[in-house]
Amino acid sequence: MKKHKSTKDSNEKITYSSSGVDIEKANNLIDEIKPIIKKTKRLGADGTIGGFGGIFDINKLNYTDPLLVSSTDGVGTKLLLAIENNFYDNIGVDLVAMCVNDLIVQGAEPLYFLDYFATGKLSNDVAKNIIESISNGCLEANCALIGGETAEMPGLYEKNHFDLAGFSVGIVERSKLLPKENISKGDLLIGLPSNGLHSNGYSLIRNIIENKNINTSLPMPDNSGRTIIENLLDPTKIYVSIILEILKNINDIKALSHITGGGLTENLPRIFPTHNIGAKINLSSWKRPAIFNWIQKIGNIDEKEMLKTLNCGIGMVLIVNTNTAKELSEYLLSKKENFYIIGEIIEIKKEDPKIIFVKD
Known part of the structure; x- marks a missing residue:
């Protein structure tokens, strides 16, 4: 195995921050986005951001024989065009749309959404812009943003690059689940x-x-x-x-x-x-x-x-x-x-x- 020669003092203390992961910056981001996320609250979504998991109370909804429908997706290489043009106002809406549109085709009302944002070096301005866009998408879909993950992973992504993924859950009465089996000639x-x-x-x-x-x-x-x-x-x-x-x-x-x-x-x-x-x-x-x-x-x-x-x-x-x-x-x-x-x-x-x- 090839050995890498150190260029730094071997007695220098190594920290998570000096390794490229700034926990304090990530915590500050959470504080900055809490008011944005709060706007997406809907019936059933009463939890707070920052816990280990997002909570949704389906008992508050008037369903008698409900099924939960889940969907996960991303926005593909459209991200690269957004990054190259430093324009992030719509990319979060894209992320929400790709998930909730897949729920609605099965007759399911979207309930909640979680996002995954991964980058090599966290920019709070970019992340906040994107999460605000995700929030706008959730508002349009009447879908609560109840949690997510912001991962800073130095060395995994090119400079200024990041990836996005979304996950959403919806609800539908069993009797109203789509598609139906009676599609026939002439429809x-x-x-x-x-x-x-x-x-x-x-x-x-x-x-x-x-x-x-x-x-x-x-x-x-x-x-x-x-x-x-x-x-x-x-x-x-x-x-x-x-x-x-x-x-x-x-x-x-x-x-x-x-x-x-x-x-x-x-x-x-x-x-x-x-x-x-x-x-x-x-x-x-x-x-x-x-x-x-x-x-x-x-x-x-x-x-x-x-x-x-x-x-x-x-x-x-x-x-x-x-x-x-x-x-x-x-x-x-x-x-x-x-x-x-x-x-x-x-x-x-x-x-x-x-x-x-x-x-x-």
Whole structure:
């Protein structure tokens, strides 16, 4: 084993702080973020931050036969774009969205959230900015931020780099758990628009930026007045509020699908109950946001790759029968929510592709 020659006095005392971990700074951070976290309190979340575990009292909720649903996720290499541009206002919202949107598709109301923030050298300003963003996401999802971990790990990350992960738990009555097993031929697919790229496909996007030597501070060529990087760092849409309203007011929602990595191609089949069920999607039924067209053109990406990598403008899909589709459409119009009827359920053979894309 190679021996490393010491350049310091062998009698010098070594401390945790001199090794790169500042406990006092971390404790100060906890004090700074307590008022931010307190804003996210909701019924059932009565504990305080700083204990060994977060506490939530589900007995305070009016459920009779509840199931708990859990989800964990991150924001992938979108983090690197946020770090490179020193912009963290949205990245915490992304983190919350990626978790709670996965809960809501099973019919579960998000209850609480925990975060994991790991870095080589702790910057309280950056960490506070991110936790405030996480708090904003929790407020939007009516989800209590009840705990987390801030880990300072010198030598593990590049300078100024960090990683984020989130964990969330929701609750649903057993009888209302989604998806249902009765998805059948002729059911319609209602798509809710995304807020842009959300938090998937960024390794592809960063590869395009690097290989094409793109200056992301330039304006998008869609005359919107916004820069490329502003579009790339738009936050992931949180669908919790509108979906909970739909589930409360519209009967017979058969299934929901959160369109993340894998796009429509990979995410819709995850909720199909049998091998002989597929979907036909009309790509002409909605207009893609400009950011997708720009990525496809500048990166020379074929349509199949786009559809199995990015959400292409649809962030959430609901499956309903034709009668419910009419009721749901009227409800969404009354709420001034944009939506598209993007396709229908079809019968397929086992060897057929699960998703067929067409254009009018």
